[in-house]
Amino acid sequence: MTLQFEILIIAMFVSASCAVLGSFLILRTMAMMSDAISHSVLLGIVLAFFIVSSLSSPLLIVGAGLSGLLTVVLVDVVNKKKFIKKDASIGLVFPLLFSIAIIIISKYAGNVHLDIDSVLLGELAFAPFNRFVLDGTDIGPKSLYVMITLFILNSFFIAFFYKELKITTFDKSLSSTLGFRPNFLNLFLMGMVSITCVAAFDVVGSILVIAYMIIPPATAYLLTEKLSYMIVLSVVVGILSSIAGFVLANIINANIAGSISVVCGLFFLIALFLAPENGIISNFRDRVRKKWQFSESLLLVHLSNHEGQPDYDDESRIDHLNQHMLWDMRFGEKVVNLALKNGNLLVSGQNLVLTEKGREYANEIKKDTV
Amino acid sequence: MDEKYTLEITDLTVAYDNKPVLWDIDLNIPEGVLMAIVGPNGAGKTTLIKAIQGLVPTAAGRVLVSGKKYSENRGLVGYVPQRGSVDWDFPTSVVDVVKMGTYGTLGWFKRPGKKEENMALEALEKVGMLDFRDRQISKLSGGQQQRVFLARALVQNAEIYLMDEPFQGVDATTEKAIITILKDLRSQGKTLVVVHHDLQTVREYFDSVALLNVRIVASGKVENVFTTENLQATYGGRVKFLDQDLSQNAV
Amino acid sequence: MILHELIFDYTLRNVALGSAMLGIVSGFLGTIVVLKKQSLLGDAMSHAALPGIALAFIVFGTKNISVLLLGAGITAFIATGLIYLTTKNSKIKFDSSLAIWLSTFFGLGLVLLTIIQRYPNAQQAGLDKFLFGQAAALTQSDVTTMFILGAVSISVVILFWKEIKILIFDPGFGTSLGLKLRFMETVVIALIIVAILIGLQTVGVVLMSSMLIAPAVAARQWTDRLSTMVMLSAFFGIIAGICGSVFSSKIAKMPTGPAIIVSISFIVLISVLFSHKYGLITQYFIERRSNRNIKLNRILEGLLNLSVNHKNPYHPHSINVLRFMGYSPAAIRSGLENLSQKGLVLHHGEEEWALTEAGYKEVENNIKNLVQ
Numbered sequence: 001m002t003l004q005f006e007i008l009i010i011a012m013f014v015s016a017s018c019a020v021l022g023s024f025l026i027l028r029t030m031a032m033m034s035d036a037i038s039h040s041v042l043l044g045i046v047l048a049f050f051i052v053s054s055l056s057s058p059l060l061i062v063g064a065g066l067s068g069l070l071t072v073v074l075v076d077v078v079n080k081k082k083f084i085k086k087d088a089s090i091g092l093v094f095p096l097l098f099s100i101a102i103i104i105i106s107k108y109a110g111n112v113h114l115d116i117d118s119v120l121l122g123e124l125a126f127a128p129f130n131r132f133v134l135d136g137t138d139i140g141p142k143s144l145y146v147m148i149t150l151f152i153l154n155s156f157f158i159a160f161f162y163k164e165l166k167i168t169t170f171d172k173s174l175s176s177t178l179g180f181r182p183n184f185l186n187l188f189l190m191g192m193v194s195i196t197c198v199a200a201f202d203v204v205g206s207i208l209v210i211a212y213m214i215i216p217p218a219t220a221y222l223l224t225e226k227l228s229y230m231i232v233l234s235v236v237v238g239i240l241s242s243i244a245g246f247v248l249a250n251i252i253n254a255n256i257a258g259s260i261s262v263v264c265g266l267f268f269l270i271a272l273f274l275a276p277e278n279g280i281i282s283n284f285r286d287r288v289r290k291k292w293q294f295s296e297s298l299l300l301v302h303l304s305n306h307e308g309q310p311d312y313d314d315e316s317r318i319d320h321l322n323q324h325m326l327w328d329m330r331f332g333e334k335v336v337n338l339a340l341k342n343g344n345l346l347v348s349g350q351n352l353v354l355t356e357k358g359r360e361y362a363n364e365i366k367k368d369t370v
Numbered sequence: 371m372d373e374k375y376t377l378e379i380t381d382l383t384v385a386y387d388n389k390p391v392l393w394d395i396d397l398n399i400p401e402g403v404l405m406a407i408v409g410p411n412g413a414g415k416t417t418l419i420k421a422i423q424g425l426v427p428t429a430a431g432r433v434l435v436s437g438k439k440y441s442e443n444r445g446l447v448g449y450v451p452q453r454g455s456v457d458w459d460f461p462t463s464v465v466d467v468v469k470m471g472t473y474g475t476l477g478w479f480k481r482p483g484k485k486e487e488n489m490a491l492e493a494l495e496k497v498g499m500l501d502f503r504d505r506q507i508s509k510l511s512g513g514q515q516q517r518v519f520l521a522r523a524l525v526q527n528a529e530i531y532l533m534d535e536p537f538q539g540v541d542a543t544t545e546k547a548i549i550t551i552l553k554d555l556r557s558q559g560k561t562l563v564v565v566h567h568d569l570q571t572v573r574e575y576f577d578s579v580a581l582l583n584v585r586i587v588a589s590g591k592v593e594n595v596f597t598t599e600n601l602q603a604t605y606g607g608r609v610k611f612l613d614q615d616l617s618q619n620a621v
Numbered sequence: 622m623i624l625h626e627l628i629f630d631y632t633l634r635n636v637a638l639g640s641a642m643l644g645i646v647s648g649f650l651g652t653i654v655v656l657k658k659q660s661l662l663g664d665a666m667s668h669a670a671l672p673g674i675a676l677a678f679i680v681f682g683t684k685n686i687s688v689l690l691l692g693a694g695i696t697a698f699i700a701t702g703l704i705y706l707t708t709k710n711s712k713i714k715f716d717s718s719l720a721i722w723l724s725t726f727f728g729l730g731l732v733l734l735t736i737i738q739r740y741p742n743a744q745q746a747g748l749d750k751f752l753f754g755q756a757a758a759l760t761q762s763d764v765t766t767m768f769i770l771g772a773v774s775i776s777v778v779i780l781f782w783k784e785i786k787i788l789i790f791d792p793g794f795g796t797s798l799g800l801k802l803r804f805m806e807t808v809v810i811a812l813i814i815v816a817i818l819i820g821l822q823t824v825g826v827v828l829m830s831s832m833l834i835a836p837a838v839a840a841r842q843w844t845d846r847l848s849t850m851v852m853l854s855a856f857f858g859i860i861a862g863i864c865g866s867v868f869s870s871k872i873a874k875m876p877t878g879p880a881i882i883v884s885i886s887f888i889v890l891i892s893v894l895f896s897h898k899y900g901l902i903t904q905y906f907i908e909r910r911s912n913r914n915i916k917l918n919r920i921l922e923g924l925l926n927l928s929v930n931h932k933n934p935y936h937p938h939s940i941n942v943l944r945f946m947g948y949s950p951a952a953i954r955s956g957l958e959n960l961s962q963k964g965l966v967l968h969h970g971e972e973e974w975a976l977t978e979a980g981y982k983e984v985e986n987n988i989k990n991l992v993q
Binding site for chain 3: 375420424425445447449451455456457460461462463467468470471473474476478480481482506508522526559619
Binding site: 029031032034078082083085088090091098101103106139205210214221222252254255257259261262265266267269275279280283 | 725886889
């Protein structure tokens with residue numbers, strides 16, 4: 001394996017591990033909670049680092065996991081105070097924890113590997129230099145093994161608790177009456193998010209973790225309605241973003257992690273506009289098509305409502321349509337032409353008359369709307 | 371005989387995601403009536419109140435207020451939104467909320483002054499909340515909140531009042547107080563259109579009613595329109611359990 | 622020596638003025654953001670400012686602060702547009718949309734920064750200071766820029782006070798009055814961006830959002846009035862800004878942004894615990910006192926009720942008889958002693974107690990109040 005290839009593989013596993021969890025974060029409207037956690041795990045890492053003086057100790061993961069949970073608990077506690085809403089509570093807690101971590105780093109850790117740049121940027125390009133050596137043989141970069149393990153852990157967690165996560169996401173109160181433990185499960189999920197943040201943090205930095213965790217699942221959410229597809233698709237999108245981001249970074253010779261998150265955002269934007277069913281463009285086309293259809297039925301119902309009434313003569317005059325329907329003349333003409341073309345209307349002098357087909361159509365709609 | 375309509379709604383249609391919420395509403399409301407808008411959940415009652423005021427986009431239709439387009443006669447319309455539509459934790463006092471009713475006539479950059487203060491106090495007196503004028507709004511009960519909203523509409527000094535569920539979740543005293551004020555307004559010649567959910571009190575409180583379920587099923591004087599047959603057409607089978615009560619009350 | 626002090630003073634003066642301006646503006650705008658329940662919008666906006674700074678540097682090759690801030694404002698505005706575009710046109714919720722665009726733009730910013738690092742004049746660029754702020758680097762002209770931006774945005778808030786108020790509290794009603802609230806919404810977003818621009822040099826993009834949220838949250842604990850809340854929030858902002866900046870220039874290797882955030886968080890903590898209205902500790906004591914008053918009143922009432930049989934309200938009774946109320950004898954005794962200090966009851970020896978005339982009046986009053 002070349003160095004470059006190793007970096008790519010690591011990046012792919014980072015995206016995959018993050019994306020697996022992200023679907024549930026989005027559906028539980030906890031996206032910004034992951035933002036909070038990804039910031040505050042830094043405090044756990046820093047404090048654990050001071051205890052063990054090593055960046056590779058498993059204690060760092062424990063410390064980070066605990067500080068992630070601390071964030072969740074603190075946000076809940078602060079939220080209980082009168083006049084402090086959930087979002088404000090998130091915005092109070094994580095900047096404080098993050099600030100404390102940054103202060104400690106800049107005061108005391110200036111002489112070690114932990115510096116502010118790597119906190120923000122990660123060191124994906126350096127990841128392969130830290131080798132995993134077993135019995136004297138080099139069997140690859142350490143981060144690769146960490147990320148593969150994490151991917152397996154996260155996938156297992158999602159697969160094992162799939163049913164529970166699903167029901168607690170969609171109906172929290174029902175799930176607790178059914179004996180599921182939504183709060184416990186929530187903490188568990190947040191714990192996994194924290195651990196993922198720590199592991200990914202080393203490679204991509206603390207803020208970009210959010211990009212990996214939230215954007216690919218959001219893209220997948222735009223493309224599918226089904227939860228299981230969404231999870232799988234988000235992993236695929238995450239991996240594709242890593243590849244494309246990696247290529248982009250090599251072309252413009254820039255930070256790889258940053259490039260990947262830009263690509264994630266671009267993919268999302270493309271899906272937002274081009275998604276076949278719910279994309280902005282298809283929605284717009286749909287809306288235009290339906291607007292005509294809708295206006296035509298509106299006209300037919302209007303005429304049918306006044307049929308046989310004394311005011312029919314007035315209500316059905318072509319030149320009065322703009323007044324009654326609040327349409328401008330040209331729009332009204334188009335709608336009338338559409339209805340004529342569809343054989344639902346006839347023109348008799350200045351007035352519009354429903355054909356049998358048009359009358360039936362209008363009655364059908366009236367029945368449907370009640 | 372040509373009756374004078376103060377609010378004329380013609381062919382009003384509102385659709386969310388191309389699904390009609392209000393369909394081809396024709397509703398003419400004569401001056402000086404106290405009208406209930408009644409219908410099942412999801413019938414579009416709130417949407418109707420909002421659509422009249424252009425607060426939701428309409429697919430078609432026209433609203434005339436005293437013969438002119440709503441946007442030209444906006445000042446004649448007072449509005450009482452649903453109590454639950456705002457956050458009562460907002461840091462302000464009762465009299466301050468009531469003064470908001472004067473913002474429309476003040477114009478850009480102008481602040482409410484002594485005159486507006488007096489209007490607000492007068493309105494608070496009418497709804498029996500004068501003693502609470504400086505109370506922080508988060509400390510009000512549901513009924514008190516509703517009275518504050520009513521007072522805010524009163525300072526608008528409108529000709530037509532649109533009210534969205536003013537009796538929702540209020541205590542019995544407040545309900546009596548509010549209906550007294552509404553009847554009082556009617557006797558001053560004002561027109562009141564009130565979204566209402568309690569079928570039992572329609573006869574007692576209102577003189578007119580519009581039955582709504584996406585379309586207008588029927589509208590007019592309560593004694594002509596509020597019939598079991600029309601109610602069934604509005605509510606489907608769900609009104610059955612009320613049959614007895616309603617026919618007993620029937621004139 | 623004198624020269625040295627003057628230079629030192631110059632820095633400190635700039636630091637203090639700059640942070641104070643930041644405090645005022647974020648106090649004003651933060652109140653709006655927090656009450657509109659868009660607290661985290663500022664977080665996304667400030668992160669989105671980073672690529673703008675970098676782009677402005679790349680395109681114009683200048684470190685001129687006004688140019689960099691203009692770039693920052695533009696990308697922040699674009700990101701906000703994308704956030705709203707996403708929530709309006711898809712099933713993506715507001716919080717996800719924030720996370721998506723925050724991280725995309727921040728990623729872009731980091732990409733651009735690494736590109737800039739390869740520039741020959743990279744050392745002098747010093748764009749890193751926008752990440753966590755560097756108050757000590759503020760120059761006179763930076764402060765002037767901040768003052769102009771701040772004065773403009775505060776004037777706008779004051780000018781549109783009633784429109785902003787109704788935009789937050791009841792936009793539907795406001796629109797029905799004919800107020801142009803959609804326009805106001807855009808104005809408010811522009812103002813929040815201006816506040817963020819002011820904070821970029823002092824607090825930095827990563828922590829700026831907290832500077833919007835925390836002062837407003839703290840202020841809300843002390844007051845129930847919007848105008849007071851805005852003032853107080855601005856005041857807290859100033860205090861935190863100055864404290865943080867002074868710490869960071871007096872203590873070696875202390876980054877400014879985090880120092881300010883720790884200061885403002887401390888103010889929040891104090892407010893949550895000790896505010897005279899809603900402080901947790903204050904409320905604990907108020908509750909304890911009111912519980913004690915209830916106990917005392919019940920003892921008085923108990924004495925009165927017992928003496929009904931004697932046709933004499935001042936008839937003495939023993940503590941044991943009073944135990945029916947569910948209080949322990951010790952609690953009753955301490956309550957009675959408390960009451961006797963107030964002259965409301967009298968000790969008759971042999972553990973017997975009776976109402977005094979004042980006590981009788983007091984309990985009559987209490988009962989009357991209760992009935993009302």
